[in-house]
Amino acid sequence: MKINIVLSALMFSVLLVGCGGKEEKKTDGFSVDRKKSTEKPVETPAADNEVPASQRITLDEKGVGQIKSITLDPEIDMEMASTGEAIYNTNCTACHKLDKRFIGPSPRGIMERRSPEWIMNMILDPKLMTEQDRCAKDLLIEFNGAAMANQNLTVEETRAILEYFRTL
Amino acid sequence: MKKYKHYVFALLGVSLLLAGCGNQTGKSSSNGALSSSAAEKVYVAPGEQDEYYAFLSGGYSGNLTVYGLPSGRMFKEIPVFSQFPTSGYGYSEETKPMLNTSFGFVPWDDAHHPDISQTNGELDGRWIFINGNNTPRIARISLSTFETEEIIEVPNSAGNHSSSFITENTEYVVAGTRFSVPVPQRDMPINEYKGNFKGALSFISVAPENGRLNLEFQVLMPGFNYDLSHPGRGKSHGWFFFTTYNTEEANSLMEVNSSQNDKDFIAAINWKKIEEYVKNGGGTKMPANYAHNVYDEHTHTGTSTMKKEVLTVDPTEVPGAVFFLPTPKSPHGCDVDPTGQYIIGNGKLSADLTVHSFDKMIAAIEGEKFDGEAYGIPILKFEDVLAGTVKSGGLGPLHTEFDANGNAYTTFFISSEVVKWKLGTWEVIDRKPTFYSVGHLMIPGGNSRKPFGKYVVAMNKITKDRYLPTGPEMEHSAQIYDISGEKMELIYDFPTHGEPHYAAGCPAELLAPKSKKIYRLSENKHEFATISPNDARVERNGKEVHIYMSTIRSHFTPDNIEGIKVGDKVYFHITNHEQDFDVPHGFSIIGQNTSELLVMPGQTKTSIWEPKKVGVWPFYCTDFCSALHQEMQGYVRVSPANSNIELSWSLGE
Numbered sequence: 001m002k003i004n005i006v007l008s009a010l011m012f013s014v015l016l017v018g019c020g021g022k023e024e025k026k027t028d029g030f031s032v033d034r035k036k037s038t039e040k041p042v043e044t045p046a047a048d049n050e051v052p053a054s055q056r057i058t059l060d061e062k063g064v065g066q067i068k069s070i071t072l073d074p075e076i077d078m079e080m081a082s083t084g085e086a087i088y089n090t091n092c093t094a095c096h097k098l099d100k101r102f103i104g105p106s107p108r109g110i111m112e113r114r115s116p117e118w119i120m121n122m123i124l125d126p127k128l129m130t131e132q133d134r135c136a137k138d139l140l141i142e143f144n145g146a147a148m149a150n151q152n153l154t155v156e157e158t159r160a161i162l163e164y165f166r167t168l
Numbered sequence: 169m170k171k172y173k174h175y176v177f178a179l180l181g182v183s184l185l186l187a188g189c190g191n192q193t194g195k196s197s198s199n200g201a202l203s204s205s206a207a208e209k210v211y212v213a214p215g216e217q218d219e220y221y222a223f224l225s226g227g228y229s230g231n232l233t234v235y236g237l238p239s240g241r242m243f244k245e246i247p248v249f250s251q252f253p254t255s256g257y258g259y260s261e262e263t264k265p266m267l268n269t270s271f272g273f274v275p276w277d278d279a280h281h282p283d284i285s286q287t288n289g290e291l292d293g294r295w296i297f298i299n300g301n302n303t304p305r306i307a308r309i310s311l312s313t314f315e316t317e318e319i320i321e322v323p324n325s326a327g328n329h330s331s332s333f334i335t336e337n338t339e340y341v342v343a344g345t346r347f348s349v350p351v352p353q354r355d356m357p358i359n360e361y362k363g364n365f366k367g368a369l370s371f372i373s374v375a376p377e378n379g380r381l382n383l384e385f386q387v388l389m390p391g392f393n394y395d396l397s398h399p400g401r402g403k404s405h406g407w408f409f410f411t412t413y414n415t416e417e418a419n420s421l422m423e424v425n426s427s428q429n430d431k432d433f434i435a436a437i438n439w440k441k442i443e444e445y446v447k448n449g450g451g452t453k454m455p456a457n458y459a460h461n462v463y464d465e466h467t468h469t470g471t472s473t474m475k476k477e478v479l480t481v482d483p484t485e486v487p488g489a490v491f492f493l494p495t496p497k498s499p500h501g502c503d504v505d506p507t508g509q510y511i512i513g514n515g516k517l518s519a520d521l522t523v524h525s526f527d528k529m530i531a532a533i534e535g536e537k538f539d540g541e542a543y544g545i546p547i548l549k550f551e552d553v554l555a556g557t558v559k560s561g562g563l564g565p566l567h568t569e570f571d572a573n574g575n576a577y578t579t580f581f582i583s584s585e586v587v588k589w590k591l592g593t594w595e596v597i598d599r600k601p602t603f604y605s606v607g608h609l610m611i612p613g614g615n616s617r618k619p620f621g622k623y624v625v626a627m628n629k630i631t632k633d634r635y636l637p638t639g640p641e642m643e644h645s646a647q648i649y650d651i652s653g654e655k656m657e658l659i660y661d662f663p664t665h666g667e668p669h670y671a672a673g674c675p676a677e678l679l680a681p682k683s684k685k686i687y688r689l690s691e692n693k694h695e696f697a698t699i700s701p702n703d704a705r706v707e708r709n710g711k712e713v714h715i716y717m718s719t720i721r722s723h724f725t726p727d728n729i730e731g732i733k734v735g736d737k738v739y740f741h742i743t744n745h746e747q748d749f750d751v752p753h754g755f756s757i758i759g760q761n762t763s764e765l766l767v768m769p770g771q772t773k774t775s776i777w778e779p780k781k782v783g784v785w786p787f788y789c790t791d792f793c794s795a796l797h798q799e800m801q802g803y804v805r806v807s808p809a810n811s812n813i814e815l816s817w818s819l820g821e
Contacts, residue, residue: 089702149745
């Protein structure tokens, strides 16, 4: 009963604030919502009781897919990297931004966390990866269930994106 | 004890089941065996695919529907002549031009006779053509994208019914008028029809490399009704055959007045001869006004051009090009067998089928054995061209298709049946009822040199009790018969959409491997495409606002837009950045006076929105695209017309 009363009071106040919101300056009244949203992300990874997938280092994992082994030249191929940058800008930036966590993680620093094979397999067949690779599966959960889109890129195009990631 | 009881019951049950099975097969051995094999024949197990594609015209739906054979499952409705809110066809800015005509925007038609392109008389699976009957048009549909790519209006025509049939190398798609009209159109008394009206038969060329249509010439025939047609093939390649009725040239109470003559004609047109005549400068150019609409797969945009001239041919000026073959009782279907030797006239008010011989026709022409003339066109003697008569005992023959073994299959409307008969001997081999009042029938490749004679689909005009009733209006029924044996076997019933007239079919392996899965974003040449989400933006040009928006699972870029004002014309140009098979995104916004858009991967589509009310208005994705589909939404802030709020847009800020 008590809870009910508290809840309905809360609802009522929200309604009141909502009505007030029509006048532009009172829109700040929604700060209740904002607090809620900052609390949530802290809870989710904690439930797993380990390092969030996005911060985990899995350099030994090659992932699942057609890329079995890649040897990177010590020198970055700048021409390939700029091709990769163009492909990245067209096909990836809707979800991956360099300067922030967006729909998915930023590719910055990915070379220190994931193997080249894992990165390419993830781009080439994200569905297979999220089904069969532990880290990819955890990333999907960490990123709100937003499944990565298969952009139907060729191995060559994917390799170019990888080269671009080396420059970041 | 309890356990024991269960066993007893289980045993009893099993034995009952067994007995049941035994009884069934034992009692009615033929029926039982038939029905079980019929089920097996049409059953396409979950996850498996059909052996044939079937394209059924939608009749008054204006569209084309795609089915699988033998399952009868409907795969798709392809919008052709009608607006289609499901995809936004005819509503989006890109596709509105496809429905432009000399009468303005015509958002509907009556689609009748699809025909698949051919090479050397065999189906090649590049395109399928279909006619709009009401506002005469011919459409070409790509069989890799399953989208309408081109629509050409046919001038001087009315009731574009003896269409759209193609010659054996897809040199032409042919469109004949059912209703004769004054040519050119003019203000004149209707009862002066006789001798004054004309029937235009149009030959539209098809460019081999890209399928582009061009109206090359029109043969202006006497004012009869040109009902159906088919091309010659093999030895008769170069000829085209049209059935006619109303050779009485009646203009009223046609039901009676058009059925007076004992015989009407099949018009035989030597189009190669007329083509040559035209190439040598023959024919008369005549002012005209007709639309030619082309959709480009790379710009994802249709354009409409008005054409101003048409080349007409007076058939009496090309000797040896046009002849009339007397054919009894208002013939409807005009069908040519796979060898090109026999031309079948389905005299709809007769009980018999008339079969003309191409060889005999040529001999009669060479021997100049004429039986008079009609408006200067020689009439051949009936007896001289007749190959035989099929006396079936059925009533109201309409259409004939063929298998690869010298058999023909004819529908009888009045007696509701399909009759199988032998070419050459004219003997009836089998007959099976249809449910009910069958119109066309279709055998995949059944009007080509190479039919695939495994199934025939009969398309009926009346459904009655075949399915659960759904009020006064019911979808038309179709029946599938297995024709691989000597006798036909009815194996399945399925409902269709609209009113299928003719259909076309082909082996699945001809189309499935080359069916397009996505449009490449890198090949998108749309004027208002957003190729990179970084280019997503909003631009104002006076009262016009262009929103360059991209989509991917599951958000719009941008999703917050401010600075729109009441009275603006807002163009949402949506580019779908998905590059994966079967991941379209939808777009709709409150108060949109058109339809939603369904944007395929890599494609750009545009919807116009004219906000009338101040407020903050949501838009959202209409196609359930991912687990976060419900989150795929955004807002547009609409301010008063005199507001000075700057344009701004954002995502995630």
